[in-house]
Amino acid sequence: xxxxxxxxxxxxxxFGPYGGRYVPETLIPALEELEEAYLKLKKDPxxxxxxxxxxxxxxxxxxxxxxxxxxxxxxxxxxxxxxREDLNHTGAHKINNTLxxxxxxxxxxxxxxxxxxxxxxxxxxxxTVAALFGLRAVIYMGAEDVRRQALNVFRMRLxxxxxxxxxxxxxxxxxxxxxxxxxxxxxxxxxxxxxxxVVGPHPYPMxxxxxxxxxxxxxxAQLREAEGRDVxxxxxxxxxxxxxxxxxxxxxAYLPPEKRPRLIGVEAxxxxxxxxxxxxxxxxxxxxxxxxxxxxxxxxxxGQIQPAHSISAGLDYPGVGPEHSYYxxxxxxxxxxxTDEEALEAFKLxxxxxxxxxxxxxAHAVAYAAKxxxxxxxxEVLVINVSGRGDKDVNxxxxxxxxxxx
Amino acid sequence: xxxxxxxxxxxxxxxxxxxYLTAGFPDPESYLRIAAGLLDxxxxxxxxxxxxxxxxxxxxxxxxxxxxxxxxxxxxxxxxLTAELRRKSDKPLLLMTYINPVIAYGPERFFADFAAAxxxxxxxxxxxxxxxxxLVAKARAVGLDTVFLLAPTSTDxxxxxxTSYVTGFVYTVSVTGVTGARDRLPxxxxxxxxxxxFSDAPVAIGFxxxxxxxxxxxxxxxxxxxxxxxxxxxxxxxRDPAALLSEIREGARVE
Numbered sequence: 001x002x003x004x005x006x007x008x009x010x011x012x013x014x015f016g017p018y019g020g021r022y023v024p025e026t027l028i029p030a031l032e033e034l035e036e037a038y039l040k041l042k043k044d045p046x047x048x049x050x051x052x053x054x055x056x057x058x059x060x061x062x063x064x065x066x067x068x069x070x071x072x073x074x075x076x077x078x079x080x081x082x083x084r085e086d087l088n089h090t091g092a093h094k095i096n097n098t099l100x101x102x103x104x105x106x107x108x109x110x111x112x113x114x115x116x117x118x119x120x121x122x123x124x125x126x127x128t129v130a131a132l133f134g135l136r137a138v139i140y141m142g143a144e145d146v147r148r149q150a151l152n153v154f155r156m157r158l159x160x161x162x163x164x165x166x167x168x169x170x171x172x173x174x175x176x177x178x179x180x181x182x183x184x185x186x187x188x189x190x191x192x193x194x195x196x197x198v199v200g201p202h203p204y205p206m207x208x209x210x211x212x213x214x215x216x217x218x219x220x221a222q223l224r225e226a227e228g229r230d231v232x233x234x235x236x237x238x239x240x241x242x243x244x245x246x247x248x249x250x251x252x253a254y255l256p257p258e259k260r261p262r263l264i265g266v267e268a269x270x271x272x273x274x275x276x277x278x279x280x281x282x283x284x285x286x287x288x289x290x291x292x293x294x295x296x297x298x299x300x301x302x303g304q305i306q307p308a309h310s311i312s313a314g315l316d317y318p319g320v321g322p323e324h325s326y327y328x329x330x331x332x333x334x335x336x337x338x339t340d341e342e343a344l345e346a347f348k349l350x351x352x353x354x355x356x357x358x359x360x361x362x363a364h365a366v367a368y369a370a371k372x373x374x375x376x377x378x379x380e381v382l383v384i385n386v387s388g389r390g391d392k393d394v395n396x397x398x399x400x401x402x403x404x405x406x
Numbered sequence: 407x408x409x410x411x412x413x414x415x416x417x418x419x420x421x422x423x424x425x426y427l428t429a430g431f432p433d434p435e436s437y438l439r440i441a442a443g444l445l446d447x448x449x450x451x452x453x454x455x456x457x458x459x460x461x462x463x464x465x466x467x468x469x470x471x472x473x474x475x476x477x478x479x480x481x482x483x484x485x486x487l488t489a490e491l492r493r494k495s496d497k498p499l500l501l502m503t504y505i506n507p508v509i510a511y512g513p514e515r516f517f518a519d520f521a522a523a524x525x526x527x528x529x530x531x532x533x534x535x536x537x538x539x540x541l542v543a544k545a546r547a548v549g550l551d552t553v554f555l556l557a558p559t560s561t562d563x564x565x566x567x568x569t570s571y572v573t574g575f576v577y578t579v580s581v582t583g584v585t586g587a588r589d590r591l592p593x594x595x596x597x598x599x600x601x602x603x604f605s606d607a608p609v610a611i612g613f614x615x616x617x618x619x620x621x622x623x624x625x626x627x628x629x630x631x632x633x634x635x636x637x638x639x640x641x642x643x644x645r646d647p648a649a650l651l652s653e654i655r656e657g658a659r660v661e
Contacts, residue, residue, distance in 0.1 A: 021503055024462045026557035026582050028564055068541060166627050169458065181461045186583040188559060289506045290459065302480045304458040305534025392606070 001052030003042050007254055008323070013202025016329060018322030021201040023181070023292040030188045035203040037108050042210070047107065048351065050101055058132070059088050059095045061214065065222035065383070070353045071373070074290065078233065078376035080369065081226070081383045083219055085244060086358060092388030093215060093244045094125035100192055100211035101130035105192035111137045112187065115194045116180040118145055118173030118240070119314035119361065120152025121388055122196030126168075127161035128178070137161040140179040142172040145313045148396055170307040173240075173317045177291050189398065197241025198321035201292030205322050210334050212247025213233045219383060220251060227381055232261050234372065237385035238364040239265035240315035244387035250323075253332050265324060266312035266368045269337035279308035281320040282328045282335040290319040296328065311340035311400065312360035314388075342367040347390065347397060359388035360397070409526050410551050410574040412496045413449045414608040416572030419661035421625035424610055425651055426452040426502065426634030428470035429487050430479030432641055433536050438487060440641065442494045447655055450498035450634065451491065452529065457504045458644050466635040466642075481511055481596025485523050500553065500574070502529040508541075513591045517545045527551030527574040531589035535558050535571035542571050553577050558597055562604070569605035575630060576601055587636040591623050596630045598627045615634050617650075621657030 008015045013035075041047040055061040064087060068080045085093035105113055113135045117123030123139040130137035135177075139156055143165050146153055156163050169175035177200075180299060184193045195204045198212075220230040231252060237245035242265065249263045270278035278284065281296045288297040290305060298306040298318035308318040327333035343360055346367035351357045358366060364384070369384045376382060390397075407415075414422050414451070421597050425444045430437050445451050448531060456474035456590050460467060484501075491499055501520055508516045517528070532594070535554050536544050543554050551574030556565055559582055567577060580591045591614050598609055610630030615621050624631045640647035 021534060022532055022535050022537060023534070024557070024579075025534055025555045025564070025568065026559050026579060028534055029559045029561050167471075168465075171475065174459065178459055178461045182464075182584045188582055286510075288509055289504075291461070292532075297506075299506065299510060301510065302482075303507035304475065304480075304504070 001048045003048070004213055004251065006156060006250060008326070009202060009206050015323045018294050018325040019202055019205055020294050021292060022289045022294065023201045024185055026185050027188060027201070031201055031203065038203060038207055041104060041107060044153040047103065054099045054212065055096065059099060061088070062218045063087050064350060065219060065226065067226065068354050074353060075370060075373035077374040077378070078106060078380045078382035079378065080358070080373055081381065083215060083248065083383055083385045085215065086386045086389035087363065090125045090128050090390065092121040092125065092359065093212060093247060094122045094196060095128070096247065097196065097208050097211040097243065098125040098129045098212055101194045101207065102133050102135065105135065105194070106133055108192065110190060110192035111190045114140070114183050114191055115136045115196060116140050117177040118174065118176070118197065118316055119312065119392065120145065120149040120156070121314060121392070123163070124152050124155050126194050127156040127159035128266070130161060131159045138183065139163050140166050140176040142169045142170070142176045144171040145173065146227060148180045148313050149392060151395065152392055160240065161216055172304065173313070181291065195205050197243040198246045198323055199241045199291055199293055199319060205293065208243050209246045209250055212243050213250040213392050215244070215247035215385065216249060216251030216385065219248065231259060232381040232383045233376065234262040234382045235385065236264045236266060236365045236369045236372065236382065238269050238284055238315060238361045238387060239320060240398035241319070242319045242321040244324055247322060248385040249333060253327060263327070263332065264372070265333055266364045267311060267335060267337040268315035268364060269339040270309040272339055273337060277309035278337065279310040279315050279317060281318060282324065283337045293322050295322045295325045296320050311343060312364065314359065314361040315364065335355065336368055338364045338367040344397065344400065346370060357390035358386050358387065359390050360393045362387045408449060408551050408574065414575065415497050417449050419659060421628055421658040421660065422449040422610065422630035423634045423651065423655050423658050424448065424450050424452055424536045424630050425637055426454055426632055427637060428454040428456055428467060428474055429484045430456060430474035430477060431470040431638065432473060433477055434479065438490055440647065441491055443646065444651050445495045445497050447648065450500060452483065452500045452502050453488060455481065455501060455503035455507055457507060460504060460586055464584040464635060466587070466638050467585050470638045474546065476564050481507055484517055488520060488525055489523040491533055498526040499524060500527040500529055501525055501557065502531065505530055506531045513541050513544050517548045517550055518527060521548040521550055525550060529553040529577060531555055534568065546573065549605070555579055556601060558582055561597055562600060566604045569601065569607065572605060572607050575608040575610050576605055577632070578609055578611045578628065580611050580624070583613065585613050585635055587616035587639060588620065589616070591620050594624060595627045615654065618657035621654040624658055625658040625660050
């Protein structure tokens with residue numbers, strides 16, 4: 001087990017102009033302490049062995065890279081593989097990061113952890129590792145998401161976490177994150193904040209990227225075995241804050257351009273970009289600061305943050321990680337968007353054709369892959385990062401589709 | 407000497423009294439009337455620019471910002487209100503704003519427009535100054551004082567760095583936490599003493615000042631007291647906050 005050394009962020013926590021630390025001064029010493037602790041532990045063989053142990057024996061890594069024979073045939077183009085992050089313990093890629101950060105918190109002597117959650121996947125994952133390591137967990141979740149994801153709320157409580165419903169602002173992930181930051185400002189001395197995506201003030205975008213980058217490293221090794229090569233032709237992943245996508249991309253993103261696969265981040269177009277009801281920060285946003293980081297963002301002419309909209313709670317976030325913002329500007333990755341309707345179709349498609357019910361988030365990646373794969377050739381390889389499983393979404397999909405599951 | 411520094415000097419025998427009000431709350435007209443009333447007793451005024459995601463603020467100020475935003479109080483409107491207040495008073499006016507509205511408006515234009523409206527200084531609660539020294543310089547270039555925050559968690563290294571960007575006063579946060587009225591404050595002397603080792607600027611204490619007692623406790627060690635949430639609660643309760651401010655002004659007396 002090792003954690004790669006990526007050339008970014010720089011020592012100021014920036015990916016080009018993006019990132020940084022736009023937070024109240026109260027938090028600066030805590031962020032400095034966290035950065036210092038992490039950079040030391042990142043090279044500590046004991047810490048890495050511990051992380052490796054839990055990733056293997058607790059989370060179930062490596063996650064399979066599954067050749068989707070049916071979809072490959074249906075789409076008649078690229079050979080399509082699915083990186084099965086949905087098979088991890090707790091049902092999503094989130095556990096890669098929460099295990100890493102919980103071990104970090106433990107090493108730093110913190111007994112209380114807090115987190116924000118949108119779909120509830122990150123919250124469940126934090127509640128899980130808190131139970132495992134005997135940490136007290138408080139999870140902030142927007143009231144709107146509490147309604148949409150009742151099952152995950154129950155799971156978190158079952159695991160012993162306290163779930164605090166956030167009723168300010170748009171009552172979704174952005175407001176849950178505000179509230180988690182307010183808690184951290186207040187209890188910073190004894191509390192560790194387990195941020196769930198590649199957003200927030202430095203060092204979080206780096207930290208979460210590093211813990212998630214195991215996805216891409218495994219993918220390379222698995223492709224070598226299956227296809228005799230380390231690098232696919234394209235990787236498609238959904239992007240809200242962007243942690244699963246960074247996890248899938250990072251290992252390849254810093255390759256020289258001629259060796260790099262096409263990296264495609266799929267944002268949520270909600271009811272359509274033109275409707276204004278979407279969560280496509282890169283595709284349709286402008287640069288700004290949210291939650292401590294300079295990045296692409298949905299905000300109005302006055303800099304007031306605009307509510308994001310997506311059928312998928314996990315993509316319902318008005319910003320996107322600073323590293324994605326950088327990839328977009330530099331052409332390292334491409335960013336596209338997929339509507340609620342297209343995602344629902346893909347949700348059904350993957351269920352019917354491969355027997356895999358994906359998270360609605362991941363269904364966005366599947367929906368774009370359905371457009372891309374037919375344009376590729378039979379000797380090309382396309383990997384879809386299936387970031388999570390869809391059990392949590394079944395109720396919401398039933399509500400939207402009615403009983404018509406066909 | 408800037409108008410802000412002069413106001414600290416002129417507050418003899420007491421700490422300077424610095425009320426904070428969210429601009430346009432409860433509505434633009436009442437705001438102007440209340441703010442002008444408070445300015446009679448105050449040494450300077452903090453004007454809060456309403457923001458959708460105020461992560462340094464507690465529920466009272468969050469709510470006041472939502473109310474103002476829902477009435478269409480945008481940056482342009484806050485500029486107008488600032489100019490109005492300048493016509494009514496010659497006391498120092500400071501703007502407290504999160505960084506994103508500044509970025510969205512364009513920092514140079516933002517600072518220039520507010521300076522032209524009569525603003526004296528700017529407080530940026532989510533911009534540690536070393537994150538963007540050029541932006542700080544742009545505010546300075548149009549004659550605005552730049553106020554930054556320090557907290558009980560600030561190390562000597564941070565205090566030295568942050569105070570090097572301060573021109574108006576050092577805004578010292580009394581507790582680790584968000585804004586909001588509190589019944590009592592921790593011992594503030596050690597933090598203020600550490601700040602004074604690195605800076606000659608006046609030190610004002612904010613967060614948690616809610617009444618005569620907390621104002622007095624802060625005044626014993628600092629040069630100014632900032633009061634926000636407690637005043638906004640008075641407005642929410644339908645009372646004129648002038649009575650509370652005069653109580654706080656009494657508490658700020660140290661001779």
